[in-house]
Structures are given as C-alpha cells and as structure tokens.
Amino acid sequence: MPSDFEPTIPGPLEHPTPASYRPPAGACDSHCHVFGPAARFPFTASRTFTPPDVPVSDLMRLHRELGLDRAVIVQSACHGREYDVLVDALRVGDGRHRGVALIGLDTPVSVLEDLHREGVRGIRLQFMPHLGPAPTDDEILQYAALVEPLGWHLEIHVAGNGVLDRFEVINRIPTRVVLDHLGRVDLGDGLDAPAVHGLRQLLDTGNVWLKLSGTYRVSLTGSPYADANKLAAALAAHAPERVVWGTDFPHPNLHGPMPDDGILLDGIPEIVPDETKRHRLLVDNPTELFDFC
Template identity: 55%
Template structure:
C-alpha cells in the first residue's frame, strides 16, 4: 500500500529550456522496485510507489542526462538487488552508492566495486534509525577505504553542525547529500550553512546540490534553494555535483524535474562552470570512465 505522504514523481515532467552538455550526470537518484522482482524491506519507514529503472531512464532521456549515480534507498534496506540490476543495465554509464554495515563481508564489497559502486551512505536523519555510532563508522570506513570509495553523509536541519567533527576526521572523501538539508528558514548565513561552507574549505568534502525541493521554504518556488546551491557552487566549484533525487521520496511537494534542470541557469550560469558541475566533477568523484 502506498504511503499518502509519498505520492511519487511528477507524472509529466517538461523538457528543460536548456541543453545539458554531453556526459551530464544525475549524481543522486534512486530505483524503487519493481516489487515483484525486488521487494521492499519488511521494516521500512516509508512506502513509496514503485519507480523502476525504466522510469528513471525515461526521465533522463527527457532531461538530456547521460550518466547517473544510483543511491541505495532504505526502502530496499540491505538488499541491493535492484541497484545491482540497474548498474548492470547501465553498462558503465551508472555508478552506485551502497548501504554498508560493519558486518558486510569484504567479498561483497569487492563484488559491489566491480559492479560500479563507489560510495557508502551513512544516514543520520530522524526517520532512518538507528544512526551509526563512531565504532560502526570507523569499521565501515576501514572496509571501503581500499577501494577508494567516498562516504556519503545524509543529515538534516542542524545535523551538519552536530556531525561536522566526524566529517572532518574521516580519512576518505566525504560527500554531503542534499546540501545537508539545512533549514533555510534560518537564512542563507545560518550556522548550518556556515558549517557546510567551512567543510567545503577543507578540500576533502564534496556537496551534492540536490533535493532543492526538500529545502525550499515556499514551494513551488525553489528560489532560496537555488540561491544556496549557487553559493556552494561558488565556494568550491571543483567539489560540487548536482542531482535530481528522483523519484523524490518523502517530498514536501512533487517538483517537475524539468524545473530542477532549469535551475542550473541560476546555480551555474556560466556554461563552463555548468560543464564542471555536471560532467567533470562527477567523473572525478564517481570514477566514470
């Protein structure tokens, strides 16, 4: 049964007004199901409608995106079958981010790496519990470090402030998902935004300029989220990537993905910066060929 709070993506997204450069990457998206092949986890905190790989590929054709990073969702738990199936179908055009635990066998991580996984996600948001403790984080980092993977950190509100010291001490690249899902009602110069920018200044932290629809304070307007994304892109243009967050789980509202692409004219107005954001940076971070 579908959760009414998760209605699914926009049914008819428009083609964007801008043309994206060849090799452009959606650096954060998901596949859900189909559940007859890839059942949802029995214990899950949300229940989105199915959105299999075909839906994602159709969207990317409309938007003009050639590459993608598929992030394992908690809705599938630690069963990565849907993710691995999508990576195989991508034939090198897709990369993955897994949910790794301290008990994940090293042979499993090696197999995921061969399949195209290049990161492990740590969830520190209220509806995705339990949060990993320091010992668990250290064990996960030790497991993935030999493969050159990054750690993706998912926080919300003032979580980036609470976990800033953890981020600083990690000995692998760190990617902050969704602009840290800061509370923009506190303004563009809030402690959370200042902390996020200081982390970017360390040289080992990246930020995904994704989920504008989640942090915008007055949807359907996404202007304040775009302003934050532009600020972060200016802070560290070589360490930001962009993504749709399709199919938009747990949305405040359902955005038109064509609108999300058109925001790029505000986030990275210069075409060379746009290419860096969409092509060059993802190739570096996610090890695209």
Template identity: 50%
Template sequence: MSVTTQVDHPSGSAPTCPPPDPNPRQPRYVPPPGACDAHFHVFGPGDVFPYAPKRPFTPHDAPKERLLALHRLLGFERGVFVQSSCHGTDHRALLDLLAATDGRYRGVALLAPDTPADEVARLHAAGLRGVRFNFLPHLGGRPSLDGLRTVMDLVAPFGWHIEIHVTGKELLDSLDVIAGIRAKVVIDHIGRVDVAEGTSGFAFGALKKLLDRGNIWVKLSGVDRISRAGPPFADAVALARALARHAPQRVLWGTDWPHPNISRFMPNDGELVDLIPQIAEDTRTQQSMLVDNPTEFFDFEKT
C-alpha cells in the same frame, strides 16, 4: 503535487509516500555532453525486487525503465543510484540497473558493519563507488561511531567515498566526525540546512568550511526538500548558488528522483533541470558541476 489513489502494493502494504510527477516536461536547459544526475533512486518493482521488511517507508514502484526514460528526456548520459532504506542492504535493484547501462552509471551502497569484504569486492566490480550513512531520525538516526568506522574501514581498500545524509542541526552536531574522515566525502541535499537562516546560518557556514578542506563535496540537490517558498524554490536555489560560487570544483547536482517522502512540493523534474543555470551561473561551472566533478568523484571513465 501529483495525487494518485493508494492501491495494494506487491510487497504487502500500500505506498506511504507520494509518487513523482508523472509528466516531467522537456526542460529548456540542455545539459552538456556527459552530464551526470548524481543522485537518484530506483524503487522495485516490488514484485521483482521486494522492499525490506523493516523499511521506514513504502514507495510507489519507480523502476529503472522509468528512470532511464526520464534521463533521456532531461538530457543526462550518466547517473548515480543511491541505495534507499526502503531496499535496505539488498542491492539487487541497483545491480540490475548497473548491469543494463554499460558503465554509464555508478552506485552508492547501504552496508551493515558485518558485511563481508568479498561482498564489497563484488559490489565494487559491479560499479558501486560509495557508501551512504543516514543521520536522519526517520531513516534510523545517527549511526554509532563504531559502526561508522567499521564500515569506512571495510570500503577503504576500494577507494569508496562516504556519503552523509544529515539536516543542518545534525551537520553541526557531527562536524568533528565528518571533518575526521580521510576518504572523499559528499554531503547530500545542501546539508538540508534551514533555508530560513539563509547564507548567514551557522550550518551553512559550517558547510562552506567543510568544502574548503579539499576532500569534501556537496550535492546541490533537494532544493524542493529544503524550500519554504515552494516552486520555483528561489530561497533554496540561492543557497545552492552560493555554494557553487564558493567551491565550483566541489559541487555535484542530482534530481533526487523519485523524490521519496516529499510531502509539500512535489517537483517537476524538467523544471528542476531548468534551475541549473540559476545555480551554476556560467557554462564553465555547469561543466564542472555536471560533468567534470562527477567524473572525478564517482570514478567514471574520462571522455
């Protein structure tokens, strides 16, 4: 884990979570042309894009210039910026990235139920294609069913997908809600299932059944989040590999850079990329996970 000195922050408070590894190494694995990092965040900089006053955490600045340099190093030509709760519903940092990347990047929003329809239209025109719901207690807890339905109705005319961020327990508690969504759905970070339960766990089995429905995908990101063993995260990689074998047309992959709120095993992003062949074991599955599936799911122009 990288260790840095906490300093005064432009938005008024010191960072409350560690920064990413400042020295990502060049990966040995070379992603195929058109590969997409389907899950990352950009934070600030706080003096340009202030953090939300009621944010659940304060990150170190991780601006778009660092993200784009990382993608060049890792070999990713496309990416998906997932709006973070530290920026709340202020999407200016996200829009700034999209404006600078000529259609090669997409965005996922955080929306309140009272968001005007013309604001969704504006975000859609800029390149946003989904809305995220956080079910985790430290990020605000499970949204109300009425609020969830209101937001889904708001984005439905634009064909946006629904992104669900849960742990394994919340996944089990919310199965009926998730299965009832008619839009495309993606589950973040392998459903954050309990890795100790392995592939025989109830939550992992439920996740596989959700993938069989045809409109639900999963991001095979966050192996560092759910691992108990630590680098090279073999326990979590085994779960990701099982899902890639089970539903190769329903899997996506992302770095989760800059890895907010990681407290144990801050990963090196080059090393995460080198885990891809262990997750997607053949070139056809790698092509699907990194290129074809995100092209379909995030409405990228086909190459």
C-alpha cells in the same frame, strides 16, 4: 501486487515540464533512486515506508527527457541491504551508471568487492529519524576504514544543524565525504547561518563534496525554489571543483507538492551561470568523484 506492498508515499510526476536548459554531453544526475518493481525486487520487511514501483526504466526515461547521460543511483532504505535491485540498475546502465550502497559493519569484504565490480563507489550513512537509527561517531569511522581500501566515499545524509553536530567526525574521515542535499540546512536561519558556515568550512578541507540536490527539500518559498537555488549558487561559487548536481528522483518521503524535474533542471543556470563551470558541475566533477570511465 500483495497488500503488503501498497504504497505509503506518493510517486513522481509522470512527465516533467520540458526544460529550457539542455545539459552538455555526458551530464550526470548525481543523486537518484529506483524502487522495485516489488514483484521482482521485494522491499525489506523492516522498511519504514513503502514506495510505488519506480523501476530503472522509469529513471532512464526521465533522463532521456532531460538530456542526462549518466546517473548515480543511491540505494533506498526500503530495499535494506538487498543489492539485486541496485546491481540490476547498474548493469542496465552499461557503464553509464554508478551506485551508492547501504551496508553494515558486518558486510563481508567479498560483497563489497563484488559491488565495486558492478559500479558501486560509495556508501550512504543516514541521520534521518524516519530512515532508522543513525550510526555513532565511532561507527562512522569504522565504516570509513571498511571502504577506504576500495577508494569509496562516505555519503552523509543530515538535516538542520546536522552538519554542525557531525562536524568533528566528518573532519576525521580519511575517505572522501559527500554531503547530501545542501546539508538540508534550515533556510529559515538565513544564508549566513552557522550550519551554512559549517558547510563552507567542510568544503575548504578539500576532502568534502556537496550535492546541490534536493533544493525543493530546503526551499521555504516553493517552486521554482529560488531561495534554495541562491544557497546552492553561493556554495557552488565557494567550491566549484567539489560540487555535483542531482534530481533526487523519484523524490521519496516528500510532504508537499511533488517537484517537477524539468523545473529542477532549469534551476541549474541560476545556480551556476558560467557555462564552463556548469560543465564541471555536471560532467567533470561527477566523472572524478564517481570514477566514470
């Protein structure tokens, strides 16, 4: 492999710890990524990080081990706006995968329509400095207007008080909005912090959904992430009909121990103790949000 593709971030654990919890049939990992292989799907020259190869075959092996039947694959910034890697992963899924793409305001409608036919159902907007410039409020609304005819959602990736910083514009977005990774709020501010209150208010609009993913990115206590699971449990109880769960495999740009996906899966009963509501979290809600057949 060319030296230009030497990884600058670590890869995931090779195998998760066997989980005690077994998800129901049709369960969905609603947030995960694939990287390369770079020899086939080169990373974009403008990337801010270089991952190791984690192809779709690795992702599907993990899902077999965890007992997950469906997946939502979120395009990584390291691939820029090259869609071959995402389309390949969607086709390999044979209807069991959906996609979230990275686009520009100049992306032709014909390209969006092609991506829709392949299984893309949303776009991701980044507000993390290490992933590049963030869109302005006006640009956010332009993105919404671009994808609204397709019925796609806008996925918003913020951290800290980002939910509060973007609160007004999120309320103005006409399409569904999906907030990543529990909003990546700062748990050091407590479960009653203004950002957590903001999450609840957004969920109350009926137009905003939340991914109960990335607990390890929010936790201050570390594995098994009891503090983040407690936050996820409170938000899941607040809006059980608009939450989904995901691994965030292969856990890119992580500073600290690599999470064990078996432990993440075993956190689900702690987050949602009721079996009927867990079915909603893992099967019914993803089916509705991501348009699974």
